[in-house]
Amino acid sequence: MESLTSLMDGFGTALTPVNLLWAAVGVLLGTAIGVLPGIGPAMAVALLLPVTYGLEPTGAFIMFAGIYYGAMFGGSTTSILLNTPGESAAVVAAMEGHPMAKAGRGAQALAAAAIGHFTGGMIGTLLLVALAPVVAALAVDIGAPDYLALMVLAFIAVTSVLGSSRIRGVASLLIGLTIGLVGLDQLTGQQRLTFGSLQLADGIDVVIVAVGLFAIGEALWVAAHLRRTSGRPLPVGRPWLAREDVRRTWKPWLRGPFIGFPFGAIPAGGAEIPTFLAYVTEKRLSKHRDEFGKGAIEGVAGPESAASASAAGTLVSMLTLGLPTTAVAAVMLAAFQQYGIQPGPLLFEREPELVWGLIASLFVGMVLLLALNLPLAPVWAKLLRIPRPYLYAGILFFAAVGAYAVGGEALDLVVLLIVGLLGLGMRRYGLPVLPAVIGVILGPAAEQQLRRALQISDGSLTGLVNTPFSVTVYAVVLLLLGWPLLRKAVARRAS
Amino acid sequence: MTGGARAWLRAHSELGVSALLLLLGVLVLTDALTLDVDVAARGPVGPATVPLVVGCGLLAVAVLLAADVLHGGRGEAEGGEDVDLDAPADWRTVLLLAGSFLGFAVLIGPLGFPVSGALLFWAAAYVLGSRHPARDPLIAAVLSLLTYGVFDRLLGVPLPGGPLMGVL
Numbered sequence: 002m003e004s005l006t007s008l009m010d011g012f013g014t015a016l017t018p019v020n021l022l023w024a025a026v027g028v029l030l031g032t033a034i035g036v037l038p039g040i041g042p043a044m045a046v047a048l049l050l051p052v053t054y055g056l057e058p059t060g061a062f063i064m065f066a067g068i069y070y071g072a073m074f075g076g077s078t079t080s081i082l083l084n085t086p087g088e089s090a091a092v093v094a095a096m097e098g099h100p101m102a103k104a105g106r107g108a109q110a111l112a113a114a115a116i117g118h119f120t121g122g123m124i125g126t127l128l129l130v131a132l133a134p135v136v137a138a139l140a141v142d143i144g145a146p147d148y149l150a151l152m153v154l155a156f157i158a159v160t161s162v163l164g165s166s167r168i169r170g171v172a173s174l175l176i177g178l179t180i181g182l183v184g185l186d187q188l189t190g191q192q193r194l195t196f197g198s199l200q201l202a203d204g205i206d207v208v209i210v211a212v213g214l215f216a217i218g219e220a221l222w223v224a225a226h227l228r229r230t231s232g233r234p235l236p237v238g239r240p241w242l243a244r245e246d247v248r249r250t251w252k253p254w255l256r257g258p259f260i261g262f263p264f265g266a267i268p269a270g271g272a273e274i275p276t277f278l279a280y281v282t283e284k285r286l287s288k289h290r291d292e293f294g295k296g297a298i299e300g301v302a303g304p305e306s307a308a309s310a311s312a313a314g315t316l317v318s319m320l321t322l323g324l325p326t327t328a329v330a331a332v333m334l335a336a337f338q339q340y341g342i343q344p345g346p347l348l349f350e351r352e353p354e355l356v357w358g359l360i361a362s363l364f365v366g367m368v369l370l371l372a373l374n375l376p377l378a379p380v381w382a383k384l385l386r387i388p389r390p391y392l393y394a395g396i397l398f399f400a401a402v403g404a405y406a407v408g409g410e411a412l413d414l415v416v417l418l419i420v421g422l423l424g425l426g427m428r429r430y431g432l433p434v435l436p437a438v439i440g441v442i443l444g445p446a447a448e449q450q451l452r453r454a455l456q457i458s459d460g461s462l463t464g465l466v467n468t469p470f471s472v473t474v475y476a477v478v479l480l481l482l483g484w485p486l487l488r489k490a491v492a493r494r495a496s
Numbered sequence: 497m498t499g500g501a502r503a504w505l506r507a508h509s510e511l512g513v514s515a516l517l518l519l520l521g522v523l524v525l526t527d528a529l530t531l532d533v534d535v536a537a538r539g540p541v542g543p544a545t546v547p548l549v550v551g552c553g554l555l556a557v558a559v560l561l562a563a564d565v566l567h568g569g570r571g572e573a574e575g576g577e578d579v580d581l582d583a584p585a586d587w588r589t590v591l592l593l594a595g596s597f598l599g600f601a602v603l604i605g606p607l608g609f610p611v612s613g614a615l616l617f618w619a620a621a622y623v624l625g626s627r628h629p630a631r632d633p634l635i636a637a638v639l640s641l642l643t644y645g646v647f648d649r650l651l652g653v654p655l656p657g658g659p660l661m662g663v664l
Contacts, residue, residue, distance in 0.1 A: 039578050055651035168564055169571055172517055172557045178550045179524055186543035193547060194527050217597075219576075224589045224624060228580040389578055391635065394620035397593065401600055401616060402643055405609075406653045414601035418594060425590065430513050431571025452541045460541070 004134045011357025015365050020063050023056075024362045027064035028369045031071020036079055036384045039223060039392060042072035043328035047211040048399045050336055051406035058340045059355050063362040065336060066316075069329050070122055070363065073272075073309055074370050075381065077114040081107060081301070082234040082382055091308075093276040097293065097300030102235045104296050108378075112240035113302040115374040117254050121306030122367045124258035125265070125313025130360060132266075133349070136321040140346040145454040146465050148323075148345075150474035152447040155324050157478050158267075159436045166431065167485075173432040176423070177440020180205055187449055205416060206407050207335040210441045213417045214434050215328070216400040218424015220393045225425070227389060234385040240378050250302040253283050257306025264307075265314025267326065272311045279307035313363070320344055320356060323446075331438045338442070510571055514562040521554030592623040608658010609648075613640035 014020060034045040045068050053061050080091040081098035094114060101110040140147075160170035183194045184204025195201040242250070257279050264275035283303040284293045293300055318324040323345040325331035337344050342352060349356055374381070404417040427434055451465075458464020466472055480487075528547035573581055596619040603612040617636040626632050644661075647653040 039576060051647070051653055052651055055647075055653045165572055166564075166569070168557060168560050168569075171553075172513070172561060175517070175550060175553050175557055176520070179520060179554070182524070182547055182550065189543045191531055191543045193531065193543060194524065221590050221593060222574065223576060223578050224593055225585045225587060226579045226581060226583060227586070227589070227624065228578050228583075229625075388626060390621040390624035390626035393578075393624055394617050394626075395639070397597060397620050398613060398617045398639065398643075401597065401613070402609075402647065402655070405604065405655065406647065409654065409656075411601045411604055414597070414604070418597050418601075422594065426513070428574040429571075429585075430510050431573060432513070448546045451546070455541045 004130055007134075007353060007357045008130055008361060010353070011359075011361030012364075014059060014354055014358030015063065015361035020060055020358065020362065021365065023060040023064040024067050024366050025369060027067020028071040028074075028366050028373060030064075031068035032075040032370065032373060032381060033071075033384060034068065035072035035075020035077075036381045037075075037387065037392060038079055038083065038385065039219070039389075040396065041215075041328075042069055042076075043332055044215040044219060044396070045072060046329055046332045046336070047208075047215045048396070048403055050208045050211065050332070050339065051403040053336050053339045054406055058337075058342060058352075059358050061336065061340075062333070062355065062359045063366075065333055066359055066363055067366045067369075069312055069333075070118075070309065070366050071370055073312060074115060074118050074374050077118070077301075077305055078111060078374075078378065078381055079385065081110045081114065082237060083385055092273075093280045093304040094301055094308075096280070097297050100294070100296035101298065101301070102237065106296060106298075107235055107237040108240045109242055109246050109298060110296075110301050111237060111378050112242045112375065113246065113250050113298050114305040115240060115371060115378075116242075116250070117257060117302045117305035118309040119367055119371045120254040121258045121261060121309035122313060122363070122370075124255070124306075125262050125310030126360065126363045126367070128258070128262050128310075129313045129317055129363075133317050133321050133360075136317060137346045137349045140322060141350075143346065143470055144468065145450045145457065147468055147470045147474070149447060149450040149454055149465065150471035150478075151322055151324055152443050152450065154474050154478050154481075155326075155439060155443060156436075156447075157481050158326075159433075159439050161481055161484070169430070169432045170436050173427060173434065174436035174440045176427075176432075177210075177437035178444040179440075180210055180420075180437075181441045181444030187445065188452060200410070200412055205420075205441075206413070207338060207441055208407050209404050209413055209417050210420055211332050211335055211438060212400050212403045213420025214424040214427075214438060215332070216396050216403075217417060217421025218428060218434065220396045220400070221421055221425040222428040223393055225429075227393075234382060237379055237382055240375050246298055249287075249289070249298055252286075253279075253299045253303030254306045256282065257303045257308075258310035260303075261307030261310035262314040265311030265326065266317045267314075272308045272327070275307045275311050276304040279303040316360075316363075320348060320359075321346060323348075325439060325442065328435050328438065331435065331442055335442050508565055510565045511562055513571075514558045514565065517554050517558035517561065521551050521558060524554060525551035589623055593620055596620050596623060604656060606658070608660055609655040610637075610640050610644045611658055611660050613643065 034040045046065055076091040077094045080095035081102050084095050084099040098110040101107060156174055160174050161167050183201055185202055186193055192202055260279045261275040280300055283299040284290060287297060287299050289297055315327050315330045318326050319330040319334060323343060325334045334344060401414060404413050407413055424434060454464050524547050528544045528551055531544045575581060596616055600612050600616040614636040617639055618633050621632050644655055648655045
């Protein structure tokens with residue numbers, strides 16, 4: 002009940018003209034960015050981090066949330082009309098959506114995706130309202146060892162669940178941790194990895210790392226392999242659904258969130274696994290199983306609904322525990338740090354206006370998105386024709402603006418380019434980028450918690466595992482680490 | 497070098513990643529070991545502990561990655577909407593883009609943001625294959641001026657105006 006009152010207060014915050022404006026700007030930018038090929042939501046939020054220097058936090062986060070959801074809406078347009086999903090979360094949408102578009106049912110596919118995102122986002126955000134205060138209340142007493150355990154969990158999860166190669170994930174994480182070490186030690190003020198340079202003593206700004214890895218790295222990588230003949234997007238009319246389509250899609254829309262939300266909330270869950278699971282589920286339950294692969298509308302509706310709900314799930318662990326589980330959440334956490342706000346159990350007590358305003362704005366954003374996307378889909382689809390040189394030149398341009406805005410120093414631009422070249426190399430050799438970003442953002446905090454925990458226990462390592470919470474989390478970590486061995490053993494027994 | 501050896505190196509260029517990780521590890525470890533820990537030690541864990549762990553981790557990963565590559569493991573190059581992995585990598589474009597970017601870093605001081613930003617966009621679009629003698633610079637100028645206005649005036653994020661803004 003209490004959270005309902007807080008939510009009402011949140012609507013009071015979100016519905017002020019200024020914040021409504023930021024929500025509208027966010028969903029517009031988000032949809033545009035989602036539709037634009039080559040720009041994912043993480044890059045979009047990273048490129049927009051500099052606005053945090055000029056905006057107050059509530060407005061900035063309302064805008065970021067709009068971008069996050071908007072990019073999901075827009076992303077499905079790209080996969081359905083162009084069949085080249087930029088984000089892993091949109092791969093499934095292309096599998097059924099593109100054949101539908103080819104068969105002249107693109108309008109129905111877009112409608113099924115947009116309404117799916119709307120239902121998934123709504124149900125997911127409702128679950129967020131119900132669950133987040135509970136999680137925060139449970140976690141409010143956790144101390145240094147518990148925080149450390151959670152961060153270790155995040156490190157292990159991003160390196161071993163995502164990506165095809167664990168060793169490359171760990172390499173990426175260690176690179177991130179190393180970048181995070183640069184600068185003055187927080188407790189003693191000793192210079193680490195600064196090589197006597199004054200500029201490096203302040204550390205490498207997280208904005209520069211995020212923009213460098215997500216934007217410059219991506220733009221350079223695409224430039225090295227630019228497809229000279231871009232695919233032609235299929236023409237599409239205004240999205241609509243016939244009664245028969247609605248009969249086939251309402252159940253998948255409602256089922257999706259319950260697959261998507263839990264996966265979003267766990268570290269490294271992201272949207273890939275739940276969208277795929279939702280697809281498989283719908284295929285199994287459908288009466289039109291023979292249509293799958295040739296354009297079954299259920300295969301668009303369910304996964305898209307799951308994708309949006311997983312975004313809401315991501316926010317649960319980000320807001321209540323300070324744990325980013327996806328690239329977007331990681332960059333949003335960096336934005337919180339820019340404001341000196343520490344997401345975690347205390348956030349709901351210390352910044353109720355910000356948190357509930359943000360959550361309420363998700364509902365507002367969802368309604369705006371549905372209103373924007375259904376009638377305007379053909380207009381958005383025009384964005385797919387943007388000449389690629391302009392698109393990638395624009396990314397470089399805005400990345401430069403962002404890095405320069407950090408401190409007004411040209412040297413930051415050079416650091417940005419170096420980080421960008423690192424990002425290029427990582428893409429070339431299959432090192433995932435997310436672990437590095439998580440390492441930069443969480444590394445310094447994890448070190449602080451480690452040292453605090455050991456200070457309390459007077460150096461005894463048992464001080465790291467002296468709470469039931471931390472023991473439980475480490476058990477999950479061990480399970481994750483042992484999973485490949487376990488799976489092998491199970492497979493052997495089965496055969 | 498014989499052709500066979502060169503082909504082997506090209507196929508195993510990922511060993512370079514391993515070498516870089518090794519170098520980074522050595523760097524982190526040297527830095528950690530030369531820290532003046534005794535002076536500043538507060539609590540049982542000093543400023544050198546975590547760097548030591550990270551440094552050792554880097555060395556270990558470098559060795560494991562090298563072993564993986566030698567056993568035929570390959571990092572998968574990342575795909576994307578506009579990425580054509582079948583075409584050979586076009587490193588010339590990448591170099592020219594990096595050069596344009598460095599040029600921007602040098603010019604932003606003397607020329608100010610609106611001019612240097614427009615030059616960056618124009619140069620990058622040209623390098624990426626856009627050949628419209630009128631449209632390219634026009635878009636670059638409009639984008640750069642608009643961005644300057646939004647950030648400097650609207651959002652309160654200061655960008656240098658340079659001599660051009662002094663004139664206007």
